Structure formats: C-alpha cells, structure tokens
Amino acid sequence: MSELVFPALGAALLGLGFGAVVGRRHMLMKIIALNVMASGVSLLLVTLPARVHGTTDAVPQAMVLTGIVVMVAATALALALAVRMADAGADVDVVQAGKEGEQP
Amino acid sequence: MSTAFDVILALLVLLLALRMLSTRGLFQAVILFVSFGLALALVWVRVGAVDVALAEVALGAGVTGALLVNTLRRLETKAPDWLDIARYGPLRAIVPAACGLAAAAAGAVAIAAPRAEVPLAPLVLETAAGVGIGNPVTAVLLDFRGYDTLLEIAVLLSGLVAVWALERGRPAVPAPSDAAREPVLAELVRWIVPLAVITAVYLTWFGSYGPGGAFQAGALLAGAGVLLLAAGFLQPAGSSSFVLRSVAASGLFAFAAAALHTTIATGGMLRYPAGTAYYWMLGIEFVLVVSIAAILADLFVDVPAAPRGPAA
Amino acid sequence: MEVLVALLLACGGFFFLAGTLGLLRFPDIYTRLHALTKADNLGLGFVVLALALHADSWMVRLKLLLVWLLVLGATATTCHLIARSALEHGIGADDDA
Numbered sequence: 001m002s003e004l005v006f007p008a009l010g011a012a013l014l015g016l017g018f019g020a021v022v023g024r025r026h027m028l029m030k031i032i033a034l035n036v037m038a039s040g041v042s043l044l045l046v047t048l049p050a051r052v053h054g055t056t057d058a059v060p061q062a063m064v065l066t067g068i069v070v071m072v073a074a075t076a077l078a079l080a081l082a083v084r085m086a087d088a089g090a091d092v093d094v095v096q097a098g099k100e101g102e103q104p
Numbered sequence: 105m106s107t108a109f110d111v112i113l114a115l116l117v118l119l120l121a122l123r124m125l126s127t128r129g130l131f132q133a134v135i136l137f138v139s140f141g142l143a144l145a146l147v148w149v150r151v152g153a154v155d156v157a158l159a160e161v162a163l164g165a166g167v168t169g170a171l172l173v174n175t176l177r178r179l180e181t182k183a184p185d186w187l188d189i190a191r192y193g194p195l196r197a198i199v200p201a202a203c204g205l206a207a208a209a210a211g212a213v214a215i216a217a218p219r220a221e222v223p224l225a226p227l228v229l230e231t232a233a234g235v236g237i238g239n240p241v242t243a244v245l246l247d248f249r250g251y252d253t254l255l256e257i258a259v260l261l262s263g264l265v266a267v268w269a270l271e272r273g274r275p276a277v278p279a280p281s282d283a284a285r286e287p288v289l290a291e292l293v294r295w296i297v298p299l300a301v302i303t304a305v306y307l308t309w310f311g312s313y314g315p316g317g318a319f320q321a322g323a324l325l326a327g328a329g330v331l332l333l334a335a336g337f338l339q340p341a342g343s344s345s346f347v348l349r350s351v352a353a354s355g356l357f358a359f360a361a362a363a364l365h366t367t368i369a370t371g372g373m374l375r376y377p378a379g380t381a382y383y384w385m386l387g388i389e390f391v392l393v394v395s396i397a398a399i400l401a402d403l404f405v406d407v408p409a410a411p412r413g414p415a416a
Numbered sequence: 417m418e419v420l421v422a423l424l425l426a427c428g429g430f431f432f433l434a435g436t437l438g439l440l441r442f443p444d445i446y447t448r449l450h451a452l453t454k455a456d457n458l459g460l461g462f463v464v465l466a467l468a469l470h471a472d473s474w475m476v477r478l479k480l481l482l483v484w485l486l487v488l489g490a491t492a493t494t495c496h497l498i499a500r501s502a503l504e505h506g507i508g509a510d511d512d513a
Contacts, residue, residue, distance in 0.1 A: 011211040015203040035137070047151055061244075069163060069256055
C-alpha cells in the first residue's frame with residue numbers, strides 16, 4: 001500500500017493539470033498546467049514499476065528523461081507562439097480571444 | 105517511518121501544484137513552478153531515479169522556469185492579466201469534473217496495472233553490466249534505445265528552428281557595451297562559468313558510471329550560457345549565425361553519422377561493435393553536450409543584459 | 417554524534433524559519449531581502465555542517481562546502497540585483513511591494 005503514495009501523487013497531478021488546462025484562461029497558465037500534467041505522467045511511469053517489481057526500473061527512467069527534454073522543447077515553442085500571438089494583437093485571454101473571433 | 109516521509113513529501117508537491125494552478129498572480133505561479141520542480145526532484149531521489157532528479161532540476165525547474173520568467177517579461181507589455189476560472193455557469197462544473205475524471209482514470213490504471221511476464225528491469229541491469237556501463241539509464245538512453253535519443257535531439261533542434269521562425273521580424277535587443285556591464289553579476293559569472301564548464305564535462309563523463317549524462321550537463325552549460333548573455337559577456341547571436349547553426353546541429357549530425365556507420369558496419373542501427381560501446385557512447389555524448397547547450401541557450405530570446413544603472 | 421547532527425539540523429531549520437518569518441512580516445522589499453538572504457544562508461551553513469559531520473568521506477564534505485559557497489555567491493548576487501532593480505523602479509523604503 002505504501003508504494004501507492006507516489007503513483008497516487010502522479011494521478012493527482014495529472015488530474016489537477018488537466019483541470020487547470022481546461023479551466024484557466026491565461027495562455028501561460030495553460031502551458032504551466034501542461035507541464036504539471038507531464039510531471040504527473042512521469043511520476044506514474046517511474047513509480048508504478050516499483051510496485052510491481054520492487055526495484056528501480058531503468059527503462060521508464062530513460063523514457064521520462066527523454067520526456068522532460070521534449071517537454072522543454074515543446075514549452076519553449078508554446079511560449080514563443082504565445083508571445084507572437086500577443087504581438088499580433090490577440091488577447092492572451094483565450095475566452096476573450098474566442099469572443100473576438102465570433103464578431104463578423 | 106519512511107512511508108510517513110513519503111506522504112509528507114507527496115503532500116508538499118501536491119500543495120505546491122494546487123497553489124500554483126489556482127493563484128491569480130502569474131509571477132507567483134512561475135516561482136511556485138520552480139519550487140514545484142525542486143520538490144518533485146526530491147521525490148525522484150526518494151524513488152531512486154537520480155538521473156531523472158538531475159534532469160528535473162536542470163531542465164524542468166531551471167530551463168523551463170527561466171523560459172517562463174523570460175516570456176512573462178516579454179508579455180507584460182502586451183496583454184492584461186486575465187486569470188479567472190471560467191465564469192459561465194455550466195462550465196464551472198466541468199473543471200472539477202475534469203480533474204476528478206483524469207485523476208480517477210490514472211488511479212485505476214495504477215491499481216489495475218498487470219504484471220509483465222518477462223520483467224524488463226533485471227534484463228536491462230544484466231545487459232548494461234555486460235556492456236561495461238555502470239549506469240543502466242545511460243545504457244538504455246544511448247545504447248539499447250539510442251534511436252529514441254536520436255529522435256529526441258531532432259525534436260530539440262526542430263523546436264529551436266521553430267522558435268527562430270517565430271522570432272523573425274522582431275526588433276533585436278542591443279547588447280550593452282563593455283563599460284556598461286553590471287559589476288556584481290559580472291564578477292559572479294567570472295567565477296561560475298568556468299566551474300560550470302568543469303562540472304558539465306565531469307557530469308558527462310560520470311554519466312557512464314553513475315547519475316549524470318549528456319542532457320543534464322547540457323542544461324548546466326546552457327544555464328552558464330544564459331548567465332553570460334545576462335551579464336553582457338556574450339552578444340546574442342542571431343539565427344543567421346553560421347557558427348551557431350553548426351554547433352546546434354552538430355549533435356544531431358554526429359548521432360546520425362554514428363547511426364549510419366553502425367548500420368553499415370554491424371548491420372544494425374546504433375548497434376555498436378562488441379567492446380566499443382563505451383567509447384561510442386562517450387564520443388556521442390560529448391558532442392551532444394555542446395549541441396544541447398547551444399540549442400537550450402538559444403531558446404532564450406531577447407535576454408536583456410543587465411546594464412549598469414544610474415545608481416552605480 | 418547523531419545528537420550533534422540533529423541539533424545542527426534543528427538550528428538550520430530555525431534559521432530558515434526565521435528568514436521566512438522576516439519575509440512575511442517586514443514592511444518593504446529591502447528589509448525582506450536582508451532578512452531572507454542572511455538567515456537562509458546561515459541556515460544552509462548549519463545544514464551543510466550537520467551533513468558534513470554525518471558524511472563518510474572528505475570528498476563528500478568538500479562537495480558540500482562547495483555547494484554552500486556557490487549558494488552564498490548566487491544568493492548575494494541575486495539579492496543585489498533585485499535590490500538594484502527595485503531602486504531603479506523607484507520603490508522606496510516602507511513601500512509594500
């Protein structure tokens with residue numbers, strides 16, 4: 001039962017991150033929330049095998065390492081997109097931007 | 105007793121995440137994100153994944169945090185701070201429902217995870233020891249699953265190219281002259297950058313025996329690079345700089361060249377000839393470190409060098 | 417020996433707590449910076465001392481000392497930079513920023 005602590009944390013982070021991606025309006029917060037979701041998944045990947053095998057598993061660790069690097073690249077791109085959006089005049093508030101798009 | 109520590113640590117991470125995702129201030133959220141990354145790194149150490157902990161601190165908390173702060177600075181002159189959670193009636197219920205659903209699904213997966221018939225972990229450990237690599241994670245990254253790492257470098261490079269494409273047409277930030285450097289930062293940088301270089305080389309080499317490796321070292325070097333930019337020692341090289349482009353692409357090219365050579369020589373992509381795996385890996389890693397550092401440092405656009413203020 | 421280590425760790429914890437208290441209670445950015453950097457550095461020093469006593473080899477002790485020195489340098493520099501930036505933005509004493 002005690003090995004479920006960190007997988008539970010991973011699941012909770014996944015849920016929290018998803019809720020924030022859906023619920024927060026600011027683009028930067030959505031990006032941060034995506035990172036939190038990725039951390040939750042990483043936790044699940046690495047800590048679940050300990051429950052099954054009892055030892056640290058190297059393959060998920062390598063996967064998570066790759067995942068962290070890919071997340072950095074994706075975050076950098078998302079942030080550059082957000083800045084470009086703001087430059088082009090779009091509101092960083094997604095709901096506001098959606099409303100503006102509706103106007104004929 | 106150790107379970108109690110685990111629970112407290114997990115609660116710390118959870119509270120940090122909660123606060124970060126619900127706070128109104130963006131800057132607070134970014135700072136909390138860095139703290140969240142540090143606490144998460146403690147979790148990684150606790151579980152025994154020290155390589156991941158190093159990568160989390162260097163890349164997750166360090167590089168991502170710095171990128172967020174930089175973006176915040178660039179955004180603050182443009183967009184207002186809209187932070188409310190959705191105001192529409194029916195939409196209010198969706199957020200907690202989404203949270204709960206995602207968490208419950210993940211939890212169900214966690215509990216119902218089937219046991220593998222052939223456990224991979226002991227196999228990896230044996231094979232890594234057989235090849236002569238002390239760190240099974242590095243062995244997986246560069247030997248057994250080298251193809252994935254090759255693609256990972258390609259992703260990093262593509263990210264950089266995409267960021268460059270997005271930055272075209274923005275006015276460049278002029279770098280301050282020699283006399284205008286902020287003295288305290290400059291002095292710190294003079295001490296830290298050589299230390300960072302030495303540590304990065306050590307980390308790369310040590311990655312074959314223990315926790316470490318090319319990515320963590322690359323992130324460390326990138327941090328040193330950003331410090332140099334911020335202190336005004338380095339002028340930001342534009343995307344048109346040939347040197348920059350070659351260094352950034354060198355990692356991918358070296359890795360691809362190794363893949364090509366091994367495909368021709370031994371018939372399997374990235375299947376190193378017997379007994380030489382250690383040298384191949386080390387060679388690739390050293391080229392990777394410089395390349396990753398260049399890519400990561402260049403993701404920081406418009407870092408203003410701290411000029412000497414009027415109060416000097 | 418273990419008692420001494422625990423005592424030093426507790427001292428470090430106390431200083432960190434004191435620094436955070438200062439962060440929360442002091443009136444403006446300059447006093448907060450002062451409290452935070454001084455107390456946290458000292459707290460870290462105690463923690464490092466405790467860990468050095470607890471460590472097995474001299475290499476580990478040396479690395480711990482290096483960590484403390486680096487944190488000292490980094491905190492001092494960032495404190496200076498924040499204070500200077502605050503000064504340039506016109507934040508005065510007793511302004512709650």
